[in-house]
Amino acid sequence: MKRSLHLALPSIDSLIVFEQAAHFLSFTKAGQHLGLTQSAVSRQMIDLEALLQVALFTRDKRRVQLTPAGGEFREMVRPIVRDLRSATLRMRFRQAQTGVLNLSVAASFCNLWLIPRLPRYYRDEAAPRVNVTPHVGAVRFGDGQFDAAIVNADRPPPDCESIRLLDIELAPYGATALLAELKAGRLQDLPRIPALDLREGEGAWLTYLSQVGLPHIPVDYVGSNSMLWVNHEAALAGLGIALLPSHFVEREVTQGRLVRLHPATFSIGRSYYYCWPSHQAKSEAVQHLGNWLKDSLVES
Structure with a gap:
């Protein structure tokens, strides 16, 4: 038959x-x-x-x-x-592509931290090549599409190896041009400055103000965004001030495009984790990138 x-x-x-x-x-x-x-x-x-x-x-x-x-x-x-x-x-x-690392990266970390630093990463001629795909939400390794990932989570992802890269700690930043226009430069001026809310850090502004001893200052929300990256772009555009991680705005602060309004930081209880499957065929490339990520975050 x-x-x-x-x-x-x-x-x-x-x-x-x-x-x-x-x-x-x-x-x-x-x-x-x-x-x-x-x-x-x-x-x-x-x-x-x-x-x-x-x-x-x-x-x-x-x-x-x-x-x-x-x-x-x-x-x-x-x-x-x-x-x-x-x-x-x-x-x-x-x-x-056996020597290339397929990396999934949380969108905000990808756009605001990783991509601007990849040229520095590639200065090491021995650095494995990296194919970067931004994502929002959880990452699954089961289909073999990705070798490693950088995720935004409240705890290390299950069923994989991981390194905690960065705790998400926020501080208030506003565009220099907006603050000059409103003749504002301190957090106490918040009633005169529109504020950008972050849905991921629900109630972050109220908690932050309470933490720095300003619990009664009213907040005039101009919008609510789902990602740190969107809040970053909105703040740069002068729509309002936003709570952002200092690691994400180093370049803009140095260039004088963003101004920090208070030295205190506020943790939303989440971190960025670098993770990969326990039995990873490209373990050498995974470890090389992990070491570079840790060293770069320490330097910054």
Whole structure:
């Protein structure tokens, strides 16, 4: 039974040749694309039609056309050929990328800390290459898409190895131009300055003000954003002042674009963790990046 079933199926080669012949509507052009002669393509199509017991093409001296059955068969074959090509390319790429680390990074950390520092990372010629994908939410390693990740979480992710990189501690920052326009420069001026709320740190402004001894100062919220990165961009644009991690605004403060309004910090009880599966085939690359992350955060 297995042998008869095998004999009833066309070869992969014949399906690829058919798909190209149907695409070009020319045995000659299909052959040129595949590195075959016109007669070889024609013979493959004759054999395929004999196997299927149906005419796939009409032929004359100048051109070939798909029959209705040929058009139907092409629609069925096309995704098979496409998926086969995709699987082949993916495996070739996987083999070529054994020294490359596929890294998923929490979006705010990715945009505000990692990407600006990657040029410094690559100054080390021995540094493994890193493919960076920003994400929001949890990361799963089960599908093999990522070798490691940097996540924003209240505790180390389960079922993987991890390093705590950075506790998320916030302080108030505002755009220099906005503060100059409002003639404000201290946290006590908050009633005259619009404030940007962070949904991830619910109640952060009220807690922060209480912590620094200013619990009765009213807050005029101009908006609420879901990510630190969005609050950062909004603050830079002059929409209002925001509670941001100092590690994320070092460059803007140095450039004079952002001003810190109070020295105290406030923890939202979350941290950034660098994590990876326990049995990681690229362990050397994972460790190299982890060491660089730790050293860079200590330096800053």
